[in-house]
Amino acid sequence: MKFKAAVLRQSGLPRPYAGSRPLAIETVEAPQPAAGEVIVAIKAASLCHSDLSVVNGDRAWPMPIVPGHEASGVVAEVGPGVHSVKPGDHVALIFLTQCGECEHCIEGRPSLCARGTQANREGRLLTGGPRLRLDGQAVHHHMGLSAFAEYALVSEKSLVKIPEDLPFVEASLFGCAVMCGAGTALYSAGIRPGQSVAVFGLGGVGLSAVLGAVTAGAARIVAVDPSEEKLALAKSLGATDGVTALGAGAAQTVRELTGGGVDHAIDTSSSLDGFGSAFEATRRGGSTVTTSLTNPSQTFSFPVARIVAEARTIKGSYIGTCVPGRDIPAFIRLYRQGRMPVDRLVTRTLKLEQINEAFDALSDAKVVRQVIIF
Ligand SMILES: [Zn+2]
Ligand SMILES: [Zn+2]
Structure with missing residues (x-):
């Protein structure tokens, strides 16, 4: 079948993207789904910082x-042998x-x-590929999905069924922002009731981490971000304090606010500064958990003796340590009870044709989640 998709031929084009237009809306072609594959009509797809890292x-x-x-x-449409989902x-x-x-x-885990990681890195599906074609040339899949398109050809193991009355815009957020953020608070950090938490960076993942910290019963939730608007949003979602910065001064402020530092610092800032501040904001014995996918060439150093003598933990969290088939339905239940209001993360909805402008807004950190609707 043929459908419209946002194709990136070259990364690192100059900003503004509204001018350089790294993403072109093209008509790509996908074959009939092979064994274990499914074609999904995309209804909503949101822009995440990881998409920006592909573009920049x-x-x-x-x-x-x-x-x-x-x-x-x-x-x-489903391919041969697919039993976990059916059309509709x-x-x-x-x-x-x-x-x-x-x-x-x-x-x-x-x-x-x-195998999924290997397939993702090679830009193909678990079942093979790349399957997409444009003018006879192979087009790679991003994370086994390539969702900035009218349709996606995916492995059936890339899907979790959701209730039919759940709006698509909200539903789109559970696969990345909500699992990565709430999962990090609940499972990777393992926040216990009454503990203190600081969340560095208030994009979709950071604000979801605030929601996860609320769900976990944290007594003190300090939100840290340069944007006053995002701090206000974090407070309305349950953060108890806001700190308007990300750098070294932020760690000092968090320590003062919490009488020596937090039990858990969650870094979602995608910056080394944010990660370093998160580490310095923890108390002795505290843990720092990061979801930041910075450029792989960037490294960070700290005295090993501090990790030992101050019994500190540094941890990476991928997809919030979630089990998607278990946790997406669980988070959806909390959302529907009003206890995890992820709809508040949506800044605006837009059309596929506006995608380059949307990446400018994301680069400027002016938005939380922008959702493309089809
Ligand atoms: Zn993401
Ligand atoms: Zn596996």
Whole structure:
């Protein structure tokens, strides 16, 4: 079948993207779904910082590629042997396919799936590919999804069924922002009731981490970001304090506010400054958990003796340590009870044709989630 998709041929083009137009809306072609594959009609796809890292070149991907990894839609067609979904089912898309057979999947940590990770890095599906074509040339899949398109050809293991009365715009957020943020607070950090938390960076993941900290029963939730608007939003979602900065001064302020530092600092800032501040904002014995996918060439150093003598923990969190088939339905239940209001993360909805302008707004950190609707 043929459909419209936002194709990136070259990363690292100059800003503003409204001028350089790195993403071109092209008509791509996908074959009939092979065994284990599904075609999903995309209904909503939101822009995440990881998509920006594809466009600005912070993370290297095979080109050309169709980005987009946080989405919801309706199953349009299924390939041979697909039993987990059928045409008409509403689904949330998951950006790391879970093979169910590798050592990580078997030990219950599908967010580390070895085969899914390998397929993602190569810009193909778990089932093979790349499957997309443009003018006879292969177009790569982003995170097994490529959701900035009218349709996506994906592995059935990239999908979680969702209730049919859940609006698609909200539903799109669960696959990345909500799992990465709330999951990090609940599972990677493991916040206990009554503890203190600081969240550095208030994009979709950071604000979801605030929601996760509320769900976990944290007594003190300090939100940290340069944007007054985002701090106000964080407070309305349950943050108890706001700190208007991200750098070294922010850590000092968090320590003063919390009488020596927080139990858990969650860094979602995608910057080394944010990560360093998060680390310095913890109390002795505290933990720093980061979701920041910075440029892989960037490194950070600290005295090892402090980790030991101050019994500190530094941890990375991928997809919030979530099990998507378990946690997406759980988070949706909390959303519907009004206890995890993820709809508040949506800044605006837009059309696929506005995608370059949307990446400018994301680069300027002016927005939380912008959702493309189809
Ligand atoms: Zn994402
Ligand atoms: Zn696996």
